[in-house]
Amino acid sequence: MKMKCARCQKSAVFRNPAYCREHFISYIERKVWSTIARYKLIGKNDAIFVACSGGKDSTVCLHILSQRYQVEALAIDEGIAGYRDLTLLDLRAYCAAHRIPLHVYSIKHLFGKTLDELLKKGSGLPCTLCGAFRRSLLNRCARELGATVIATGHNLDDEAQSVLMNFLRNQLAVSARLGPATGLVKDLHFVPRVKPMYFCTEKEITAYAYLMNFSPTFTECPYTWDSYRNTVRAHLNTYEENHRGTKKALIRSFLHLMPMLKARYRTTSALSRCHDCGEPCAADRCQVCSQLKKFQMKKY
Numbered sequence: 001m002k003m004k005c006a007r008c009q010k011s012a013v014f015r016n017p018a019y020c021r022e023h024f025i026s027y028i029e030r031k032v033w034s035t036i037a038r039y040k041l042i043g044k045n046d047a048i049f050v051a052c053s054g055g056k057d058s059t060v061c062l063h064i065l066s067q068r069y070q071v072e073a074l075a076i077d078e079g080i081a082g083y084r085d086l087t088l089l090d091l092r093a094y095c096a097a098h099r100i101p102l103h104v105y106s107i108k109h110l111f112g113k114t115l116d117e118l119l120k121k122g123s124g125l126p127c128t129l130c131g132a133f134r135r136s137l138l139n140r141c142a143r144e145l146g147a148t149v150i151a152t153g154h155n156l157d158d159e160a161q162s163v164l165m166n167f168l169r170n171q172l173a174v175s176a177r178l179g180p181a182t183g184l185v186k187d188l189h190f191v192p193r194v195k196p197m198y199f200c201t202e203k204e205i206t207a208y209a210y211l212m213n214f215s216p217t218f219t220e221c222p223y224t225w226d227s228y229r230n231t232v233r234a235h236l237n238t239y240e241e242n243h244r245g246t247k248k249a250l251i252r253s254f255l256h257l258m259p260m261l262k263a264r265y266r267t268t269s270a271l272s273r274c275h276d277c278g279e280p281c282a283a284d285r286c287q288v289c290s291q292l293k294k295f296q297m298k299k300y
């Protein structure tokens, strides 16, 4: 027998919770609005930029936020052939159709080499290199565009993986920077990041994207083999299958600990300026400048 929506007589398009199309869409959107309100993620006068990849999570985030806020999309093109070029096509199409301003910055344009070319040079792990460039460029480009907040498409599954990874690697200081509003200390050069979809699961976002007829290209980055996250994701998914509610429970436990972690690590996390480029960082030289030096590339 077909499952019915818990709110009306229509057929359910999603289970757990069982909702028809309309009730499911409003359930997801209400979840986002209540996360923003509860954690004060966005203020009335904020200039909001959504960090977009063209994938479903950031596109859904962009779509929902654009219903209530003036938003702009910001993307970093790392230069991963057969992957980022395709997801950026989707993003360009979405932004054009919805008249949302889009800013794309490419690593090649700024530094002279794509991620693919850098990796051919032989040193460096893809995700470490990619993450360092992307985090730093997002901050710098958003700041130069006048952003006061960057919204990201991180969901509950992403956060549960990060929390578990940090526990497994004994990196509590890294966990202290997690949460719906990321970071520990305020810095004029650092644009705060928020995660409006913090309590939406990956499955919910996939279903929302499908129901809204977004058509993100479901390609995988060719470098995912480098990702420890993939291993943790697979284990967490298996655990969730056998013990429903595991991921939510992990996030609830983390949110209990989070204020203590933030208080504990706030005092030891002051940001300084990179000696080479002046960007905020925790050491003398930021990760990007360290990589540039290693690859003897042009400066930031």
Ligand code: SF4
Residues within 6 Å of the ligand: 126, 127, 128, 130, 131, 221, 222, 223, 224, 226, 227
């Ligand atoms: Fe970058 Fe690694 Fe993600 Fe690929 S899988 S986009 S290399 S962080």
Ligand code: ZN
Residues within 6 Å of the ligand: 274, 275, 276, 277, 278, 279, 285, 286, 287, 288, 289, 290, 300
């Ligand atoms: Zn630097």
